[in-house]
Amino acid sequence: MNTPIPALCRTQHKKVHGVYTVNLKPIGLLTFLFILGLFSGFQLFKPPQAVIPAQIGSITVHTDFLPAEYAGYSDIHRRVRLIVIHETDNFSPGADAQAHNTYLHSSKQADTALSWHYTVDDTEIYHHLPDEIAAYHASDGMRAKGGNESGIGIEICVNQDGDYQKAVDNAAQLVAYLLQNYKLDLDDVKQHYDFCGKDCPHRLRENDNWQNFLAQVEKYLAS
Numbered sequence: 124m125n126t127p128i129p130a131l132c133r134t135q136h137k138k139v140h141g142v143y144t145v146n147l148k149p150i151g152l153l154t155f156l157f158i159l160g161l162f163s164g165f166q167l168f169k170p171p172q173a174v175i176p177a178q179i180g181s182i183t184v185h186t187d188f189l190p191a192e193y194a195g196y197s198d199i200h201r202r203v204r205l206i207v208i209h210e211t212d213n214f215s216p217g218a219d220a221q222a223h224n225t226y227l228h229s230s231k232q233a234d235t236a237l238s239w240h241y242t243v244d245d246t247e248i249y250h251h252l253p254d255e256i257a258a259y260h261a262s263d264g265m266r267a268k269g270g271n272e273s274g275i276g277i278e279i280c281v282n283q284d285g286d287y288q289k290a291v292d293n294a295a296q297l298v299a300y301l302l303q304n305y306k307l308d309l310d311d312v313k314q315h316y317d318f319c320g321k322d323c324p325h326r327l328r329e330n331d332n333w334q335n336f337l338a339q340v341e342k343y344l345a346s
């Protein structure tokens with residue numbers, strides 16, 4: 124009794140006029156799978172697209188990017204890896220997000236290498252710089268994967284005529300939104316302090332405020 128040839132062998136080799144030829148179908152399939160693997164690999168490592176939000180929850184986000192020729196607008200395109208939290212430490216009445224946006228845009232700032240991405244107050248958010256552009260806020264130069272080189276800088280307003288707790292809550296919503304978009308974790312939310320030892324964000328660093336802030340972010344991540 125003849126032993127049946129396994130199906131795989133039958134399709135792989137055929138004897139044509141005494142010459143063995145290789146069936147190219149399996150090779151084609153392997154090549155296809157290899158290219159598919161490469162492509163999905165590229166997709167996996169491709170940085171998420173930078174966002175320009177107009178609204179986060181019920182908070183309006185005003186986009187007003189710095190002129191590209193300003194010193195605060197670095198030419199460094201980077202991958203977002205961190206969120207760096209600051210407080211303005213400006214308690215003056217009226218020192219809200221719009222006032223800080225005006226300050227960053229003033230011609231006096233044109234030659235100053237000082238910048239950050241968002242300022243948040245109790246009612247609105249200003250977006251000063253595209254997220255994919257490195258800014259100067261973390262006091263750590265352009266150290267690779269540092270606060271400036273890879274962080275989104277967020278300033279929370281502390282103006283005495285504003286509602287600080289609401290500003291913190293608005294910042295938590297912004298942070299949750301950014302973590303989701305850039306596929307980051309709660310561990311990637313840092314304090315300015317972490318990069319240079321400066322007591323910033325000052326009020327959030329008091330008592331349990333920082334842990335409470337992270338818990339707020341987590342709540343918005345889950346919702």
Ligand SMILES: [Zn+2]
Nearest residue numbers: 209210315323
């Ligand atoms: Zn700071």
